[in-house]
Amino acid sequence: MRDELHAALDRVGESGMYIMGDELRRFEEAAAAYCGTRYALGVADGSDAIFLALKALGVGPGDEVITAPNSFIATAWTVVAAGAKPVFVDVTEDFNIDPALIEAAITPRTKAIIPVHLTGRVAQMDRIAAIAKKHGLHIVEDAAQAIGARLGAKRSGALGDLGCFSLHPLKNLGLYGDGGLITTDNEALYASLLKLRNHGLRNRDECEIWGFNSRLDSLQAAFASVKLPRLDAWNSRCREIAGMYRAGLKHLVQTPKDRPEEESVYHNFVIITPRRDELMQHMLSLGVESRVHYPIPIHLQQAAKDLGYREGDFPVTERLAKQMISLPIYPELEAGEIAQVIASIVDFFKS
């Protein structure tokens, strides 16, 4: 991509337009078309995408927002930053919020649900949407890990009121710094997000509401326009790698299985085994690095102690935190490396 990225850099440099403008608009239009929504809007990062989505919905002090405790911390701090209270609901073995437990967590103060499409796999959105409709709640998708993921004919970002994406370098559509994206079909929400991300300004001089400064730089937008047309190929390569891991490991550890109606983008390929720590050690001794997403559930973080949760509140999340391993997965991974990862795990169970 070097030549195309350098051309994008030259184009932005010569335009002199570094904030907002045509590059951003071009990427936003392409991103909306890709996600299948009427609107897409670049913001500073994925966390701001969630935070601004909540602000656009009017979520604030006294409100509660239901989400999963098995996520990156930003899913929860953005709720707190908006002035509301995160209310956690346990996940199922697919790492995503358990729809069967959501209704019990709803109170008169509940305003929204944030399903997280963790590991690049869409949450059970049909059931979640039915619950949201019944109780008059908004849905903000945390799709930071799931750009391009499908459920039926729809992609993530088109499955709720607002879709929030991260363009952080480690995400499936990763830039050369921070970046974020919000998608929606709702014109009124789009109009208020345009102001919220730009100081609350209606135009150059008139400020309509108190806002924020959270924009996607023209340069990052130009880079994103180079990368977006390649995203589907990268995601399908990740699915192919996932298939190889599944075939090589399914008799040894629990591996993720796609439901027939879905297409995951495998931001992470997470295996489950009760011998997690030993296995990670053994893999490392054979030159294979792995990670845990996430070893400390959000409700057990020090920052969350005022929320009043305790160990034992979310048994599936807490067990998974002790049993999961994210294997290396990214499009550039080569056949020999994939085989080495599999061999390191096979070797552990043999010895």
Ligand SMILES: *Cc1c(COP(=O)(O)O)cnc(C)c1O
């Ligand atoms: C990465 C991530 C975020 C935050 O995105 P940033 O761009 O890093 O702010 C939020 N939620 C989840 C699930 C993520 O993986």
